Amino acid sequence: MHTHDVVVVGAGLAGMRAAIAAHEAGVDVALVTKIHPVRSHSGAAQGGINAALGNETEDSTDNHTFDTVKGSDYLGDQDAIEILCGDAPGEIIQLEHWGAVFSRHETTGKIAQRPFGGAGFPRTCYAADLTGLVILHTLYTVCVKYEIPCYEEYFVTELITDDDGACCGVVAYDMVHGTIETIGAKAVVLATGGAGRVYAPSTNAHASTGDGMSLALRAGVPLKDMEFMQFHPTTLSPSGVLVTEGARGEGGILLNNQGERFMSKYAPNKLELASRDVVSRSEATEILEGRGVNGCVMLDLRHLGKEKIMERLPQIRELAMAFAGVDPIEAPIPIRPGAHYHMGGVHVDSWGAAPHMSGLFAAGECACVSVHGANRLGGNSLLEAVVFGARTGDAAARFVHDGNGNAGAAKPEHALEYEKKLRGLLERTQGTPQHEIRDPLADMMQEKVGVFRNGDDLNAARKVVDDLKEKVPTMVISDKGRTFNQSLIHAIETGFLVDLADCMVEGAIARTESRGAHSRTDFPERDDEKWMKHSLSYLEDGKVRLDYSEVTMTKFEPQVRTY
Ligand SMILES: Cc1cc2nc3c(=O)[nH]c(=O)nc-3n(C[C@H](O)[C@H](O)[C@H](O)COP(=O)(O)OP(=O)(O)OC[C@H]3O[C@@H](n4cnc5c(N)ncnc54)[C@H](O)[C@@H]3O)c2cc1C
DSSP states (O other), X not given: OEEEEEXXXXXXXXXXXXXXXXXXXXXXXXXXXXXXXXXXXGGGOOSOEEOOOOSSSOOOHHHXXXXXXXXXXXXXXXXXXXXXXXXXXXXXXXXXXXXXXXXXOTTTOSBOEEOOTTOSSOOEEOSTTOHHHHHHHHHHHHHHHTTOOEEEXXXXXXXXXXXXXXXXXXXXXXXXXXXXXEEEEEEEEEOXXXXXXXXXXXXXXXXXXXXXXXXXHHTTOOEEOTTOEEXXXXXXXXXXXBOOTHHHHTTOEXXXXXSOOTHHHHOTTTGGGXXXXXXXXXXXXXHHTTOSBTTBEEEEOGGGHHHHHHHHOHHHHHHHHHHHSOOTTTSOEEEEEEEEEEOOEEEOOTTSBOXXXXXXXXXXXXXXXXXXXTSOOTTHHHHXXXXXXXXXXXXXHXXXXXXXXXXXXXXXXXXXXXXXXXXXXXXXXXXXXXHHHHHHXXXXXXXXXXXXXXXXHHHHHHHHHHHHHHHGGGEEOSOOOSTXXXXXXXXXXXXXXXXXXXXXXXXXXXXXXXXXXXXXXXBOSOOHXXXXXXXXXXXXXXXXXXXXXXXXXXXXXXXOOOO
């Protein structure tokens, strides 16, 4: 059995940034991750990270705050958004000092910034179209320098709580040795990333299965705003591979099958750089009304010229050629909206602490602070991961310094108990194969809980989820081995995905309005009187119970949202 002051589950941007902050605050911190740190989905982030540096413009953190509040369709908590935007410039400089190589402005040599959706100024810092990869590798080198221990290829399966209900560690499957381990901790930080794989197709890595959200949910902690799934406007068909918003930031335009630049109808001022929910709905409308091309619309980059495409969007060119057979220097890329980012997550405060469980913290995409409300702006998620990663690591360390936490309550018996459950799954020979749950779930979510929703579809979705939920305890896997058993991992992940779909569907049925990414054709208006509130999903007796909490407003009154 292992014990640390702070255990951070997940080694993407949020997890590593949290571990670095905790280490710097003087506690014994360890990372636990199911894949190697630099394979975390953060490394797939292309477009950039926002900060009002004001290098070439009169931008300010107040502008960034307003854009984020408006982008969130006023559901974001304004005190938390002020922190996000206020800490942003300092975090970028810190990353740069640690060695992150950002692209530079051609004449001034300062960090360059590109325009992004929903932003009043060009404020997205970038490293060509490999921004996440560059930051991820930078943080990894800092973790190595600090000698922060990392349990690689450890899959966390359960949270451990003490008699008072406080979190005191985790149970994990060590894939390399095939054993189940207890890791005790005074504080646990969940940083397990998003849940994009609830949908198919998805821009997310196969590992983005929302594990941390489900671990918290099962331990009695509520998830917040689960009905809000972001559909990114430019994904390739059929793979779902992302084409960064940076492509539009650099000047790419969207065309329908008439060659019309259709965004002029939907967002006459911001056009392609309206916020993501607006652009995705516009594309979906064009496709539904018969002005698409084989279920897609076209993203045209040709006018940018070869030199700019090769310099600013080299990865996009490669992806378009590999996954759509199109060279964007020569021809427009067929794209469509695709499941991309989950605004919801573990309900935490602005220090990343879960108010419902002492000793539990969460940061990054698996957490809901909430800074993105009903719709996230591009470039704000990498930012959230580092800003709130740092705050959360710091808060977890303070929690330990203050004498809290009960790592000793985690015992080897916790691993043994899980071992029994695992054997049950490994030894079962009859039942439902995991892919017969996972695939229909993801296809159904895409079809019925997509860009546009309605009561009939959502109720049908609930039926499918209920049916699949019953099958989860009967799952069978064909690989009976102990080491590197990917079938086993997929089976456990499938259970997590079903939990999360359940919360998403229940939240979406209840929310009878349209706000941000949650767009109901049967309730097309935003209803501030009734629905200016966060939803909280609890799992009780295997069923989702909904409750609600207040939205924090500081400076900005809700307005009609146009771009
Ligand atoms: C293709 C793509 C492009 C994007 N581009 C941008 C962009 O340009 N700008 C922007 O701001 N945002 C972007 N985003 C969003 C952003 O990248 C993510 O929201 C952010 O990187 C999430 O970071 P994270 O640290 O929370 O999680 P991740 O980077 O996903 O890391 C999750 C970690 O948790 C670990 N983990 C998960 N489950 C378990 C478990 N059960 N046990 C142990 N470990 C576990 C994993 O091993 C991994 O280390 C993009 C997302 C995608 C998918």
